[in-house]
Amino acid sequence: MEIGLLGFGTVGKGVYELLNKNRALMSSLLGEELKVKKILVKDINKHRMDEAYPLITDDPEEILEDGDIRLVVEVMGGIEPTYTYVERAIERSKNVVTANKDMISVKGSELYFKAKENGVEIAFEASVGGGIPIIKPMIDYISNDMVYEICGILNGTSNYIMSRMEEGIDYDRALAEAREKGYAESDPTNDVEGFDARRKITILSSLAYRRKINVEDIPARGITDIDIGDFKLAGLLGYSIKPVAVSRIAGNFIYSMVAPMLVERDNFLNNVRGVINGIKIKGDSLGELMFTGAGAGKFPTATAVIGDIMDILKGHKVKFSRFEDCSVRPYSEMETRFYVRIKAGDSGQAMEDISVIFDDIRMSCLPESSDIAFITKRMTEEKLRIYLNNMGFMDSVSSIDKYLPVLD
Numbered sequence: 001m002e003i004g005l006l007g008f009g010t011v012g013k014g015v016y017e018l019l020n021k022n023r024a025l026m027s028s029l030l031g032e033e034l035k036v037k038k039i040l041v042k043d044i045n046k047h048r049m050d051e052a053y054p055l056i057t058d059d060p061e062e063i064l065e066d067g068d069i070r071l072v073v074e075v076m077g078g079i080e081p082t083y084t085y086v087e088r089a090i091e092r093s094k095n096v097v098t099a100n101k102d103m104i105s106v107k108g109s110e111l112y113f114k115a116k117e118n119g120v121e122i123a124f125e126a127s128v129g130g131g132i133p134i135i136k137p138m139i140d141y142i143s144n145d146m147v148y149e150i151c152g153i154l155n156g157t158s159n160y161i162m163s164r165m166e167e168g169i170d171y172d173r174a175l176a177e178a179r180e181k182g183y184a185e186s187d188p189t190n191d192v193e194g195f196d197a198r199r200k201i202t203i204l205s206s207l208a209y210r211r212k213i214n215v216e217d218i219p220a221r222g223i224t225d226i227d228i229g230d231f232k233l234a235g236l237l238g239y240s241i242k243p244v245a246v247s248r249i250a251g252n253f254i255y256s257m258v259a260p261m262l263v264e265r266d267n268f269l270n271n272v273r274g275v276i277n278g279i280k281i282k283g284d285s286l287g288e289l290m291f292t293g294a295g296a297g298k299f300p301t302a303t304a305v306i307g308d309i310m311d312i313l314k315g316h317k318v319k320f321s322r323f324e325d326c327s328v329r330p331y332s333e334m335e336t337r338f339y340v341r342i343k344a345g346d347s348g349q350a351m352e353d354i355s356v357i358f359d360d361i362r363m364s365c366l367p368e369s370s371d372i373a374f375i376t377k378r379m380t381e382e383k384l385r386i387y388l389n390n391m392g393f394m395d396s397v398s399s400i401d402k403y404l405p406v407l408d
């Protein structure tokens with residue numbers, strides 16, 4: 001089987017190297033050899049591995065118009081020109097395997113039906129959770145249950161950065177490390193602002209609830225305003241802070257959000273550190289299912305891509321009906337507890353005043369600083385804002401710095 005590779009960056013190289021390394025194993029499992037015939041890149045002049053060099057092209061037609069290439073692996077990223085290339089590959093009856101959540105979260109359904117019309121498959125296991133098998137279980141096994149909640153850490157870069165910050169490393173250094181290790185997107189804004197996790201929770205939620213979800217309806221908050229002080233304050237209260245994506249279905253509403261959230265020490269996500277992703281799925285009949293593993297990185301992601309290739313070659317077919325419309329609401333419209341961080345003019349007085357407004361709260365403060373944090377009781381974000389507005393009138397409070405949801 002001859003394969004065309006669109007993209008030869010972190011994941012593309014991983015796929016190429018693993019296909020070579022495990023050639024004999026794959027041939028024995030599939031009964032045929034997998035061979036990369038051509039590789040599309042953007043910059044033909046970039047230095048490449050010698051062995052792959054003769055396969056490199058910057059002309060997509062060399063792959064899209066090659067009748068011998070029956071499977072295209074798309075690991076370029078972005079929506080255009082990628083979508084056009086993938087659409088053309090499908091129209092030429094080529095199967096497609098992609099790691100591209102940007103494209104799948106917006107165009108996944110269109111591409112799926114186009115693939116069906118043309119008698120081919122499109123598979124996208126690597127688009128969520130990197131190397132964790134989550135898409136296939138969701139489609140093949142979990143979909144027979146009424147899944148009502150999905151919650152997890154879906155971005156390796158932001159989890160890596162936050163884990164390093166919890167160890168005392170500053171944000172810029174942690175981001176540089178994540179880029180160096182190949183975890184971050186070409187524009188890491190997508191990782192640190194929560195956009196990447198928003199695409200992934202959109203894909204998982206669409207599959208689980210069988211609903212059409214507009215990715216931009218899900219509120220996304222990034223990790224860029226979290227500092228080492230937050231980890232210390234949250235730690236004193238018995239929590240860590242994690243980049244969480246969550247969605248829950250209730251009737252025809254989907255409540256969803258991506259945000260840094262406080263997570264209790266005994267929550268399964270507390271031990272999900274570094275580039276590892278963790279996903280918890282709750283279903284009516286199955287109860288709770290947990291998945292963990294490398295959410296990004298060259299070889300874990302390449303493994304998911306190659307898993308899809310093998311699945312297609314073994315004749316596995318995916319079947320969906322059209323998804324229903326739904327309405328997406330911010331998750332914070334449901335009641336939750338919040339972490340609130342303030343700066344006090346007079347710490348002792350501020351703590352006293354705050355406990356009058358919010359009864360039944362736990363507080364922490366950083367030694368020799370005016371930073372105070374506390375966890376509220378359960379309320380909606382709208383209600384919290386009213387409380388915070390009242391706090392703004394207190395002489396003992398200099399500023400309200402931030403609030404974050406607590407994951408229950």
Ligand SMILES: NC(=O)C1=CN([C@@H]2O[C@H](COP(=O)(O)OP(=O)(O)OC[C@H]3O[C@@H](n4cnc5c(N)ncnc54)[C@H](OP(=O)(O)O)[C@@H]3O)[C@@H](O)[C@H]2O)C=CC1
Pocket residue numbers: 006007008009010011012040041042043044046074075076077078080081099100101102126127130182183184185186295296297298301
């Ligand atoms: N990195 C990871 O851990 C993971 C990545 N993904 C997804 O996998 C995909 C690839 O990611 P990654 O390998 O990290 O990305 P990279 O930025 O490392 O590589 C992208 C590759 O695509 C090529 N490319 C980009 N645009 C074009 C274009 N317009 N025409 C031709 N070639 C192009 C680049 O060419 P050139 O080499 O010339 O620059 C490069 O070879 C993305 O969708 C990403 O979201 C999914 C899971 C994990």
Ligand SMILES: N[C@@H](CC=O)C(=O)O
Pocket residue numbers: 127129130154155156157158183184185191196295296297
């Ligand atoms: N940039 C992404 C890569 C995998 O999807 C991440 O950090 O999770």
Ligand code: NA
Pocket residue numbers: 125126127128129130131132133134135304
């Ligand atoms: Na995956």
